[in-house]
Amino acid sequence: MSSVDAVAVSHSRTGRLPRLNRRQRTLLVIVLSAALLLSVVAGGLLLGNEMLTTNLDQRNLSPSLEHPFGTDWLGRDMLARTLKGLTLSLVVGVLASTVSVLIALTLGMAAATFGRAVDGAVTWLVDLFLSVPHLVVLILIAFTLGGGTKGVILAVALTHWPSLTRVIRAEVLQLRTAEFVQVSRRLGRTRWWIATRHLLPHLVPQILVGLVLLFPHAILHEAAITFLGFGLSPQQPAVGVILSESMRHLSTGYWWLALFPGLALLVMVRAFDILGDNLRSLVDPRIAHE
Amino acid sequence: MRPEERVQIAAVLVFIARKSFRLGTLLVAVCVLSFWLVSHSPIDPVNAYVGADVMRVGPEQRAAIAAYWGLNDPPLQRLVNWGAAVLRGDWGTSMIFRQPVIDVISERFTASLALMGTAWVLSGVFGFALGIIAGARQGTWIDRCIKWYCLTLASTPTFWLGLLLLIVFAVWLGWAPVGLGVPAGVLSDEVTFGDRIRHLVLPAATLSILGVANVALHTRQKLVDVLASDYVLFARAKGESEFAILWKHGLRNVALPAVTLQFASLSELFGGSILAEQVFAYPGLGQATVQAGLRGDVPLLLGAVIFGAVFVFVGNLLADIIYRFVDPRIRWGGGRYEQC
Numbered sequence: 040m041s042s043v044d045a046v047a048v049s050h051s052r053t054g055r056l057p058r059l060n061r062r063q064r065t066l067l068v069i070v071l072s073a074a075l076l077l078s079v080v081a082g083g084l085l086l087g088n089e090m091l092t093t094n095l096d097q098r099n100l101s102p103s104l105e106h107p108f109g110t111d112w113l114g115r116d117m118l119a120r121t122l123k124g125l126t127l128s129l130v131v132g133v134l135a136s137t138v139s140v141l142i143a144l145t146l147g148m149a150a151a152t153f154g155r156a157v158d159g160a161v162t163w164l165v166d167l168f169l170s171v172p173h174l175v176v177l178i179l180i181a182f183t184l185g186g187g188t189k190g191v192i193l194a195v196a197l198t199h200w201p202s203l204t205r206v207i208r209a210e211v212l213q214l215r216t217a218e219f220v221q222v223s224r225r226l227g228r229t230r231w232w233i234a235t236r237h238l239l240p241h242l243v244p245q246i247l248v249g250l251v252l253l254f255p256h257a258i259l260h261e262a263a264i265t266f267l268g269f270g271l272s273p274q275q276p277a278v279g280v281i282l283s284e285s286m287r288h289l290s291t292g293y294w295w296l297a298l299f300p301g302l303a304l305l306v307m308v309r310a311f312d313i314l315g316d317n318l319r320s321l322v323d324p325r326i327a328h329e
Numbered sequence: 330m331r332p333e334e335r336v337q338i339a340a341v342l343v344f345i346a347r348k349s350f351r352l353g354t355l356l357v358a359v360c361v362l363s364f365w366l367v368s369h370s371p372i373d374p375v376n377a378y379v380g381a382d383v384m385r386v387g388p389e390q391r392a393a394i395a396a397y398w399g400l401n402d403p404p405l406q407r408l409v410n411w412g413a414a415v416l417r418g419d420w421g422t423s424m425i426f427r428q429p430v431i432d433v434i435s436e437r438f439t440a441s442l443a444l445m446g447t448a449w450v451l452s453g454v455f456g457f458a459l460g461i462i463a464g465a466r467q468g469t470w471i472d473r474c475i476k477w478y479c480l481t482l483a484s485t486p487t488f489w490l491g492l493l494l495l496i497v498f499a500v501w502l503g504w505a506p507v508g509l510g511v512p513a514g515v516l517s518d519e520v521t522f523g524d525r526i527r528h529l530v531l532p533a534a535t536l537s538i539l540g541v542a543n544v545a546l547h548t549r550q551k552l553v554d555v556l557a558s559d560y561v562l563f564a565r566a567k568g569e570s571e572f573a574i575l576w577k578h579g580l581r582n583v584a585l586p587a588v589t590l591q592f593a594s595l596s597e598l599f600g601g602s603i604l605a606e607q608v609f610a611y612p613g614l615g616q617a618t619v620q621a622g623l624r625g626d627v628p629l630l631l632g633a634v635i636f637g638a639v640f641v642f643v644g645n646l647l648a649d650i651i652y653r654f655v656d657p658r659i660r661w662g663g664g665r666y667e668q669c
Contacts, residue, residue, distance in 0.1 A: 163354075167362075170355050174600035175637045178622040179363055182630065185371040259486055263604055266488050267619050282489060286608070294496045301489030308484035 065317045072314040076129075079307060083126025086119050102295050109295035111284070121300040123276035125307055131192055131261045132311075136253040138196035140203065140246055147207025148238065151215065152230055161208070165201040173198060177260060181269040191270035195257050203249045210245055214238055244322035251315035255308045262304060278304045348649070352642050356635065360415065363634045364408050367627050415635070421628030425620055430632040433617060438636070441613035443525075445602050447533040452540025453591045459541060460548025461583070465575055467553050475545065482542035487601045491535040491608035498531060532605040539601060540594075547590050551583045589652050595644030599637055 059067065102109045108117035150161035168176070177194045184190035214220060220237050228236075264270050265279025273280055278300050285296035386394075402410070414421065420430035463475040555561060555578060564574050603615030610616070614633065621629035 166351075167355055167358050169596070170638050170641055171359060171634055172596045172599040172603075172637045172641060174603050175618060175634055178618060179366055179630065179634055182622045182625075183366040183370045255484055259484070262486055263488065263600075266486075266604070267607055268623055282486075282492065286492065289492065289496055289500055294500075297489070297492040297496065301486060301492065304489070305481070305485050308486075309481060312480065312484055 062321070065321050069314060069317045069321070072310040072317075075310050076307065076314070079122065079125050080129060083122040083129075086122055102299070108299040109293075111288075111293075111296060117281075117296065117299060120276045120281055121278065121303050124278040124281055124300065125303060127271070127275065127277050128258045128261055128304070128307070131195060132254045132257045134192055135195040135199060135257040135261070136250050139199035139253055139257070140250045142197075142200040143203035143207055143249070144242070144246060146200065147204045148211055148234060148242075150204070150208045151211030152234055152238075158208075161204065165204055168198065168201045173260070174263065177264045178267070178269060181264055186269045188271055188275070191261055191264055194264065194269075195261050199253050199257055199260075203253065206249065207242060207245065210242060211238055214241055248315055248319040248322060251311060251318060254311040254315070258304070258308055258311070344653070348646055352639075352646075355642070356638060359638045360412060360631075360635060361408065363631055364411060365404075367630060368404050368407070370625070370627075411631075420632045420635075423621070423629040423632075424626040425624055425629070426617075426626075430628050433629060434614060434632050434636055437612065437614040437617045440611070441602055441606070441615060443529060444532055444536065444605070444611065444613055445598050447529065448536030448540055448602075449591065449595075449598060451533070451537035453544060453587070455537070456541040456544030457548055457584070457587050459545040460587070461552060461575075461579070463545065464549040464552025464556070464583075465571075465579070467549075467556070472549075476549070479542040479545050482539055483546075485539060487535065487539055487604040488608050490539060491532065491605050494531050494535055495608065528609075528611065532602075532609045532611050535605045535608070536598065536601050540598065543594055543597070544587055544590055548583055548587050551586050552579055555579055555582045585652065585655055589648040592644045592648035592651070596641045599640060 108121055110116055111120070146161050146164070150158045171179075176198050180194035180197060181190040184193055214237070220233060223233055223237060261270065262277070262279040262282075265277045266283045267279075268283065271277045271280055273284070281300045282297060285293070285300075288296055411421070418431065420434075422428065423430050423433045426433045459475050459479070463472040466472050556574075558578075561574055561578055564578060569577075599615070602613060603618060605611065606613045606615040607619055614636070617629065618633040618637075620626065621633060
């Protein structure tokens with residue numbers, strides 16, 4: 040061990056950058072990815088709508104310094120549209136993940152605390168939601184609600200809880216066998232007391248990480264269902280709308296309409312993924328040493 | 330027949346019976362829930378049926394259509410009527426295709442099956458190979474590359490990748506057609522097998538490239554676990570070569586989870602094929618589902634939901650059965666080792 044340390048020290052002396060330990064690197068990655076996501080939101084919110092107005096003498100410009108993502112057939116700046124779209128995706132993602140996490144927490148806790156019948160019902164409900172392809176469920180719910188922003192948000196929010204419910208249920212089941220919980224029960228604490236004082240504090244990290252890791256799914260599903268035409272109306276700057284519009288201009292060679300918005304979406308989803316993974320390794324000591 | 334064999338067969342039958350019962354309850358629930366959902370849609374079924382002729386249809390005709398579809402009955406009555414018809418094999422008539430739903434689904438699913446089957450096999454084989462390479466070389470640059478590549482794929486929107494392939498191979502290089510399952514303007518009997526393949530390549534490539542990620546990451550992790558096990562340590566101590574260890578201990582222990590995972594991921598494959606079919610205008614079941622949803626074709630939408638549920642269930646059932654047949658540690662029936 041000491042020889043490894045010595046090597047690390049000698050490296051840090053010769054290298055220009057200070058050598059960070061694993062925890063510091065994890066923190067750095069968290070800060071960087073959070074900063075990237077925040078800057079997307081800031082960009083989307085600060086950009087005025089004047090960038091989105093039609094500008095017919097600047098139609099179909101390929102990417103340049105002035106318009107890094109090019110312009111579309113109405114002369115709108117694609118960078119501005121993409122940033123607005125990503126911000127919208129983010130809002131949908133926040134709403135959907137929060138609702139999903141709340142549902143998952145309620146169901147998972149209920150399944151693990153209220154006995155076999157409730158547990159069976161919750162497990163069955165999870166299986167029911169996982170038994171139909173996710174995208175088909177989204178289409179069905181969006182269809183029921185008549186599409187639109189409300190339809191998309193509700194569809195995405197109401198369908199992302201099953202896997203997290205399983206995780207929370209398993210976690211609670213494990214916690215309940217822990218000695219301090221058993222002792223607490225023998226001391227005559229109520230189920231509610233145990234649930235709120237013993238179980239919830241242990242679940243908070245899980246929930247936080249689960250929340251962040253739900254984001255990528257929620258955002259991708261929002262984009263997918265919007266792309267299929269169920270979601271946001273064509274006037275709204277959503278990435279799904281932008282990409283489905285770009286399909287009509289592919290054969291004319293306007294490749295930038297599809298490339299950059301999709302790439303930006305990919306980067307954002309990946310940033311959430313990295314953020315979630317690093318948060319988990321910071322919070323969960325069991326996988327911190329992988 | 331020896332008694333153990335008889336016990337074994339009985340256990341298999343009990344297992345299948347239990348699973349079928351489970352499918353039954355889930356399917357009934359899926360039917361009731363979906364029916365309840367679509368009956369609350371704000372889209373008027375008569376308008377959806379009439380379509381563009383909305384100005385030429387008078388109130389009497391509308392009433393006649395509503396009566397014909399049974400739209401005036403109370404919801405419960407409609408649910409029972411529909412459920413009974415579905416059980417008899419009559420899934421109703423698709424409004425947009427003007428054909429029985431069963432026919433639409435079977436025709437469209439055949440096209441989708443070619444697409445999904447190709448992608449399923451290709452992504453399985455390549456994903457497994459990538460996972461083995463990464464796991465065997467854990468910690469090296471090639472492992473990091475494969476891991477990074479797979480994690481990035483997992484964040485890639487399916488339809489965007491499809492668009493990129495379309496831009497590069499269809500628009501720039503002109504190697505592949507821009508869309509549709511068969512060439513436009515050609516009679517259906519004149520469509521050759523080659524034409525179908527040409528139209529299948531890009532959508533299948535999209536799904537295969539994305540499908541690799543899951544199975545590769547899973548296989549890698551399993552292989553890393555296996556290579557860290559005591560029996561591999563013992564094999565090394567005996568002086569077996571790395572290749573022999575990989576071949577004898579690695580592959581055997583890793584192949585089964587990979588196959589199971591592939592079967593269990595049919596749900597994602599189905600979702601992916603919906604998006605890929607939409608991008609490439611490939612006339613499969615996914616595209617029909619999207620059309621049904623957009624244009625308010627309730628019978629077809631319900632049919633697609635039920636079919637999707639059966640499809641996913643069959644995948645999971647196959648995964649379970651394969652696991653139990655191959656892996657002696659998992660018993661049939663409710664044994665102690667069951668890992669459901």
